[in-house]
Amino acid sequence: MTSQTANQPRQAPVATPYLEVSDLRVTFPTPDGAVTAVRGLNYSLPLGRTLAIVGESGSGKSVSSMAVMGLHDPKSTRISGSIKVGGQEIVGMSPAALRKHRGTGAAMIFQDPQSSLHPYFTIGNQIVESYRAHHAVSKRAARERAAEMLNRVGIPNPRRRLDSYPHEFSGGMRQRAMIAMALVNDPKLLIADEPTTALDVTVQAQILDLIQDLQRDFGSAVVFITHDLGVVAQVADDVLVMYAGNAVEHGTVRQVLGAPLHPYAWGLLESLPAVSGEPAPLHPIPGSPPSLLAVPGGCPFHPRCEFRDRVPGAMCTTVAPDLVARTADPAHTSRCHLPAPDRVFASEILPRLP
Amino acid sequence: MTEPLLRLDNVAMHFRTKGDGFLARRNQTVQAVDGVDLTLAAGETLGLVGESGCGKSTTARLITRLLEPTAGRILVEGDDIAHLDERRLRPYRKEIQLIFQDPYSSLNPRHTVGAIVGTALRTHNLVEKGGELRRVQELLELVGLNPEHYKRYPHEFSGGQRQRIGIARALAARPKIIVADEPVSALDVSIQAQVMNLLESLRSELGIAFVFIAHDLGVVRHFCDRIAVMYLGRVVEEGPRDGLYDAPQHPYTQALLSAVPDVGVVRGVPPRQRIRLAGDPPSPIDPPSGCRFRTRCWKAQDICATQDPALIERAPAQQVACHFAAPPAASLVAEAV
Numbered sequence: 001m002t003s004q005t006a007n008q009p010r011q012a013p014v015a016t017p018y019l020e021v022s023d024l025r026v027t028f029p030t031p032d033g034a035v036t037a038v039r040g041l042n043y044s045l046p047l048g049r050t051l052a053i054v055g056e057s058g059s060g061k062s063v064s065s066m067a068v069m070g071l072h073d074p075k076s077t078r079i080s081g082s083i084k085v086g087g088q089e090i091v092g093m094s095p096a097a098l099r100k101h102r103g104t105g106a107a108m109i110f111q112d113p114q115s116s117l118h119p120y121f122t123i124g125n126q127i128v129e130s131y132r133a134h135h136a137v138s139k140r141a142a143r144e145r146a147a148e149m150l151n152r153v154g155i156p157n158p159r160r161r162l163d164s165y166p167h168e169f170s171g172g173m174r175q176r177a178m179i180a181m182a183l184v185n186d187p188k189l190l191i192a193d194e195p196t197t198a199l200d201v202t203v204q205a206q207i208l209d210l211i212q213d214l215q216r217d218f219g220s221a222v223v224f225i226t227h228d229l230g231v232v233a234q235v236a237d238d239v240l241v242m243y244a245g246n247a248v249e250h251g252t253v254r255q256v257l258g259a260p261l262h263p264y265a266w267g268l269l270e271s272l273p274a275v276s277g278e279p280a281p282l283h284p285i286p287g288s289p290p291s292l293l294a295v296p297g298g299c300p301f302h303p304r305c306e307f308r309d310r311v312p313g314a315m316c317t318t319v320a321p322d323l324v325a326r327t328a329d330p331a332h333t334s335r336c337h338l339p340a341p342d343r344v345f346a347s348e349i350l351p352r353l354p
Numbered sequence: 355m356t357e358p359l360l361r362l363d364n365v366a367m368h369f370r371t372k373g374d375g376f377l378a379r380r381n382q383t384v385q386a387v388d389g390v391d392l393t394l395a396a397g398e399t400l401g402l403v404g405e406s407g408c409g410k411s412t413t414a415r416l417i418t419r420l421l422e423p424t425a426g427r428i429l430v431e432g433d434d435i436a437h438l439d440e441r442r443l444r445p446y447r448k449e450i451q452l453i454f455q456d457p458y459s460s461l462n463p464r465h466t467v468g469a470i471v472g473t474a475l476r477t478h479n480l481v482e483k484g485g486e487l488r489r490v491q492e493l494l495e496l497v498g499l500n501p502e503h504y505k506r507y508p509h510e511f512s513g514g515q516r517q518r519i520g521i522a523r524a525l526a527a528r529p530k531i532i533v534a535d536e537p538v539s540a541l542d543v544s545i546q547a548q549v550m551n552l553l554e555s556l557r558s559e560l561g562i563a564f565v566f567i568a569h570d571l572g573v574v575r576h577f578c579d580r581i582a583v584m585y586l587g588r589v590v591e592e593g594p595r596d597g598l599y600d601a602p603q604h605p606y607t608q609a610l611l612s613a614v615p616d617v618g619v620v621r622g623v624p625p626r627q628r629i630r631l632a633g634d635p636p637s638p639i640d641p642p643s644g645c646r647f648r649t650r651c652w653k654a655q656d657i658c659a660t661q662d663p664a665l666i667e668r669a670p671a672q673q674v675a676c677h678f679a680a681p682p683a684a685s686l687v688a689e690a691v
Contacts (some may be wrong), residue, residue, distance in 0.1 A: 056542035056543065056544065056545075057542055170634040171406075171634070172633075172634050173634070200405035200406055200569070200634075200635075201405065201569065201571070201610060201613045201614055202405065202609055202610060202613045202630075202631045203405075203634060204613065204615075205612075205613035205615075205630055205631075206630060206631075206632075208615070209630065227542065227543060228615070229543075229617040230572075230614060230615035230616050230617045231615045232617070233615060233616065233617045233618075233619055233620045234615040234619075253620060254620055257617055257620040257621075258620045258621050267544055268543055268544065269617070270547070271543045271544050271546065271547035272543065272547075272572065272617060273547075273550070273570075273572040273573050273575060273576030273577075274572055274575075274576075274616065274617075274618055274623075275571050275572045275575060275599065275611065275614045275616055276599070276616060276618060276623055276624075276626065277618055277623050279575065279576060281551075282547040282550055282551055282576065283547070284544055284545075284546075284547030284548040284550075284551060285544035285547075286548075288512050288514060288515075288542075288544075288545060289542070289544075350621075353621070354618065354623075
């Protein structure tokens with residue numbers, strides 16, 4: 001029951017990406033005008049790696065991931081740009097092809113297992129259904145496979161539990177069942193949207209371990225959406241920080257959480273009370289995230305940024321920065337005009353962190 | 355010994371569940387809170403932590419007397435308010451105010467901010483005629499809102515601002531105690547820190563005592579002087595912040611702290627000993643005999659099933675309810691990267 005681990009980051013492999021998102025824009029018409037929830041997002045992810053997407057509500061982290069699953073209603077959503085999963089273009093795909101894509105190409109785990117499982121059907125029925133949607137096998141064989149999956153995600157007595165209804169499971173067990181359902185078709189890409197936010201912390205620890213374990217076994221790519229930087233530190237290889245519909249920083253977990261370059265990422269770290277180390281005063285980001293109906297011009301973060309005085313001219317309010325390398329490290333990118341952000345972090349932010 | 359500001363003495367809250375229709379089971383009792391002792395001194399901050407179903411929110415509702423306990427005493431400066439009727443409770447209601455978790459459902463959408471914050475002033479006759487507006491504006495300013503916005507409705511404010519309205523409402527009665535039930539957990543990280551800083555400055559400026567309930571152990575550590583850890587309706591460990599976080603003695607506290615993912619590990623903060631509990635907490639309808647944690651505890655022996663461990667002082671001011679209480683092994687704590 002008791003074991004010890006050290007956080008060992010895996011080195012970035014030079015692999016062809018399995019998931020490639022380029023210039024993704026997602027727009028919804030609303031009574032108040034068109035809301036562009038994702039504004040030109042770019043990232044890629046190879047197999048066997050976990051990318052954490054972090055950001056506050058309205059940053060576009062869930063909307064962009066739902067686009068990867070092809071879950072937006074084509075009648076009411078305008079999607080442009082490109083999403084390639086295993087070489088296949090998702091944007092503009094026919095509904096029939098999308099159905100095939102969901103399940104085998106990519107699968108998703110949602111935040112609330114209570115509302116994402118059907119209360120009228122047994123757990124077994126729901127897993128069997130998703131397996132048979134993609135495989136021409138007998139019910140008996142599918143049931144066998146479902147029991148095997150429940151066993152794999154750590155549900156005791158899997159054969160008997162197949163006939164249980166979701167309400168007979170606890171929150172942690174339901175999330176395990178959701179994971180079993182998502183993985184039953186062997187998807188190469190797993191999107192987990194706040195999969196542990198609704199769970200207690202001791203159960204969250206179990207589920208995080210399970211997801212990491214399964215990823216090692218299945219070798220899949222995982223997109224992990226969360227607002228909890230502690231969870232990111234535990235599960236992620238790479239981190240993408242989103243703000244107002246776009247990526248503001250991208251790099252490995254060690255780069256982004258250990259030596260971040262964007263003032264927004266600094267603000268997030270300084271807003272977190274620590275569970276260990278010397279307690280430090282919190283230094284929150286002033287103001288609140290912008291409405292997507294009226295995103296500020298220039299850098300969308302400038303109204304809340306304490307460092308904009310250090311940027312010459314009115315760059316921050318007029319020129320939107322690009323997501324580029326700001327230091328000698330080309331793999332660590334940030335969308336900000338501030339000169340020498342690494343030195344600012346080391347001399348001013350780091351000493352304030354717990 | 356002088357009476358503390360607030361004392362819970364062996365308080366219990368058992369709910370009867372009624373079955374309905376043909377699914378009816380026999381009537382059962384949910385032991386949401388079962389024999390809790392807590393004290394709160396003036397100006398002190400007591401944290402209550404634990405997982406869902408541990409009874410922390412029920413405790414909040416007992417302290418504010420939104421629930422009447424089935425056993426035990428709730429003493430406010432020595433007066434037992436456990437079974438007072440509504441009329442006799444009123445003076446105590448003024449002293450103990452509540453801040454809710456959800457800033458959306460805890461404000462009446464059809465009342466203006468001025469009406470929401472002003473209600474307590476009128477109920478308790480706290481202002482002269484005509485002075486209400488000025489006091490409301492003072493309160494709004496105190497919590498960092500624009501005092502001119504008293505005519506607006508809750509939907510015109512963001513989540514963080516609404517939580518500030520809820521805080522202003524709690525402050526209106528000039529309470530001695532504020533019970534804050536997960537006051538920041540519905541907020542985004544950056545907004546959460548703003549509200550925490552506000553609560554902290556109010557505490558130091560106004561000297562209000564807080565009972566602070568949260569599941570986020572970082573938030574509790576940041577805000578509280580003393581912390582009580584609850585499990586299945588009982589307090590299993592209680593003590594000063596540093597003792598509890600640096601040398602937790604109850605296996606459950608150790609597991610809870612170990613389960614919190616810490617962002618500091620990326621910067622080389624040594625990780626905690628890694629403990630993984632199996633399963634979920636048992637149901638409070640039929641709690642395990644003896645120690646309630648024994649079904650998930652790796653230290654459990656026969657005695658744990660038969661003898662209910664009492665809260666005993668194991669370190670200065672740190673009380674633990676465990677037969678095998680011990681600080682985490684030094685070798686494990688020191689295990690740094």
